[in-house]
Amino acid sequence: MVNVVGLGYIGLPTALMLAAHGVEVTGTDCSRELVDTLNRGETTFQEEGLDGLFQRAAAAGIRFSSEYICAEMYIISVPTPYDKASKKVDASYVRGAVEQVLKVCPGGAVLVIESTVPPGTIERFVRPLIEEKGLAVGADIHLAHAPERIIPGNMVYELKHNSRTIGADEPEIGERVKRLYASFCQGEIVTTDIRTAEMTKVVENTFRDINIAFANELAKICRSDNLNVYEIIRIANQHPRVNILSPGPGVGGHCISVDPWFLVGDYPGLANIILAARKINDSMPEFVLERINQIMKEEGITDPSRVGLYGLTYKEDVDDMRESPTLQMLECMERHLAGGRVKVYDPYIREGVVEHQYHDFGQFVNSVDMVVIMVGHRQIREQRTALKGKIVLDTRNIFGGKDIYCL
Ligand SMILES: NC(=O)c1ccc[n+]([C@@H]2O[C@H](COP(=O)([O-])OP(=O)(O)OC[C@H]3O[C@@H](n4cnc5c(N)ncnc54)[C@H](O)[C@@H]3O)[C@@H](O)[C@H]2O)c1
Structure with missing residues (x-):
């Protein structure tokens, strides 16, 4: 038993x-x-x-x-x-x-x-x-x-x-x-x-956090020099010993965004790359906000309520919002977008958890001019046509960047 x-x-x-x-x-x-x-x-x-x-x-x-x-x-x-x-x-x-x-x-x-x-x-x-x-x-x-x-x-x-x-x-x-x-x-x-098993598990998630931080840092570097980070990672990954993960709007969930901190806390002064990686990944929601601001300016959007964030969960096709980049972004939004009146929708979150949250995909899309894809749920992958005529910022690169903005 x-x-x-x-x-x-x-x-x-x-x-x-x-x-x-x-x-x-x-x-x-x-x-x-x-x-x-x-x-x-x-x-x-x-x-x-x-x-x-x-x-x-x-x-x-x-x-x-x-x-x-x-x-x-x-x-x-x-x-x-x-x-x-x-x-x-x-x-x-x-x-x-x-x-x-x-x-x-x-x-x-x-x-x-x-x-x-x-x-x-x-x-x-x-x-x-x-x-x-x-x-x-x-x-x-x-x-x-x-x-x-x-x-x-x-x-x-x-x-x-x-x-x-x-x-x-x-x-x-x-x-x-x-x-x-x-x-x-x-x-x-x-x-x-026991100690080896404890350490191994934490190391596995820390490895992923550092790899994602590298991709995120590359995204920032490439953005500053008008290079396409996804194309660069795609080509670099053809090298037989290179495997860079994808940049994104931040790292959430109960594991990858948490476990590296254990090493920072327990091995102060030694866990240097690990700490830097955590800081880079935690900075990504702010980076996305800056990107939204730039695009709003370029596209002449002045009203934040015409912007919609698609996705509240920390990753695609789950209902888990713990440490979600979207929630982190909403938290610091006041500083960047007056009033933080952006709209939000997630097909997996049925209860109301944030202000200006929609529960119907069609109504959400119709109510905004710009959609920021924060999570690549299957729904949006399968309904790209629903975004026709919208300005799209695809932080997960699910549509391959053609005719839309990416990180
Ligand atoms: N969620 C993941 O993807 C994932 C993946 C790998 C490892 N983990 C690890 O697994 C562990 C559990 O994570 P989770 O995501 O399942 O957490 P969770 O919050 O989804 O579930 C934990 C459950 O434990 C219950 N609980 C808390 N204290 C209790 C007690 N004293 N007695 C009985 N029940 C109690 C809570 O009510 C809750 O239902 C964590 O250490 C996490 O880091 C999680």
Whole structure:
């Protein structure tokens, strides 16, 4: 029996995947509302293939509860934000979940921390909770780390097919956890020690952040010299050892824009490129605003309410707005566009979250002269003709730059 604790973007699909592959699973979340929704048979976010997986897991008998369950193994998948002042991990959710688990778990239970954490977190923040109870790690309770690599928008596929890392300081525990994940994971599962697994996960996301920052810096350089950054990256990437990612309006989400800060916070003075990359990526919403201002001037648009931002989520085809560049841009808009009266639309965000938000694509497009594509959702890719006659700034380069403005 496995108790998956934290049923958000990562915990829910993991719990469903395990149950759908024959593991007895109870999913626990401290949000009663979320548990009630799942118990009504509804999923809590939109994701390709999630509803089908939910049906399979339900048929296999998965249970959802706000109670922590007595189980042989726990997978803890709760948030790990960073503290904005110290840049260090905020381990309070992980600690809170472990404290609850320790109240119900039997001797010999394995606690698998799936949340992303910087190296040393499990040692510094989880081990003491166990020892304070007079229990011994490695005898009464076993610890492991199984960081997640899946990407929102393709989670169900990637859960099955990605390779993954299991960190455990006791090799036999590493093998047990590996067998559990191998119930659904067809990718290679590498086992290592806990600190190495912690560091590896953070390094993976930091690599992507730095690569994107390089692309974003190139976008700024190319803009200053009237060069086409996309053409330059396309050609450079034909070199067999060059792989530059794409520039964009900023980096959002719960991972890439967060995890590099852990290294900045924990290794001050050493994480220099990492810090520079974070600053470049965080500067992109302002860069887009400057670009909007330039284009408005060139096109003679004086009224900000004739400008529309398409996309509120941090990436395409998901409903997750955490750290979204559009939200960051709206925040500093007052300084750039009088009154910040720009209009906003996102097909994945049905509730009203910002001012001047539209819920109908046609009405949104008809109400503006200029559309700024902040997110390349499938909808806009498939409905380019709806933008006919509009001035378009395509910050994601989804239309290849012809007859439209790009970064
Ligand atoms: N979202 C991603 O794309 C992604 C990808 C890879 C790794 N991760 C990592 O996975 C972890 C979880 O991220 P997420 O996006 O699923 O977060 P989330 O905010 O979507 O979900 C976390 C869930 O945990 C619940 N929770 C919090 N404290 C709890 C407690 N004490 N007991 C029970 N439930 C509790 C919350 O109610 C919430 O439903 C983070 O460390 C994140 O960095 C996320």
